[in-house]
Amino acid sequence: MQGSYVEIKYTNTKEDLLAFNEHHLANSQVYQRRRIINLYVTPFVVLLVFCLLAFFTGKTSYYAGGVLGALASYLWTFVAYKRYAKKCSEVFQKEVFCEHKVVISDVGVNESTANSSSQFTWDALDKIETNEDYIFIYNTPATAFVIPKREIGKDSFEAVKLALDNAL
Structure with a gap:
């Protein structure tokens, strides 16, 4: 040259910025690793802690709390990650x-x-x-x-x- x-x-x-954010996030190993931890590991840990609590205290209501807590954690994170790229592009x-x-x-x-x-x-x-x-x-x-x-x-x-x- x-x-x-x-x-x-x-x-x-705005669509260009959204396309960049989606491209960048889809190709970012750091972002993908954090996403996997937040989507899968965190709810599993919440469920495990509540199950251990139920096991050691003998209160079965902790099992339900663990399931609901893990489900809420997963859904909250899922929605947040779905909206993240769009949220980034909304800042003028x-x-x-x-x-x-x-x-x-x-x-x-x-x-x-x-x-x-x-x-x-x-x-x-x-x-x-x-x-x-x-x-x-x-x-x-x-x-x-x-x-x-x-x-x-x-x-x-x-x-x-x-x-x-x-x-x-």
Whole structure:
């Protein structure tokens, strides 16, 4: 990519931020491990503690409490994890929901909006991931430039993917 560059402009929407959050959470090992612990291990521990309490005290009502407590813990966690990605996208972020100009060159990635500008060399970027509809250029382990295919068109989307592949 010597001396060449690709420049694109796009505007992110709430749906783009939601898509990023869902993609990131689905591919985050830390998040998945925490989710498994909260969904399965915690209710099991609650049930086990109440069963042990019932066994040692001789009060059978603790068994029912354990089952209800484990069920409530599981359902609460299940609903919370289902809503998490959507909840993250509901916070208004003026530097996300605006026009972005991204320039991909042999030096790295330069991103600018009306209020800010940032440049990242290739070594400074965390990772780059793509799916059918988006390119995610991670500048930290949990934040990324979200480039939507629908905003830049299929040809530009493929050109950006090619430029990123050639640069890495």
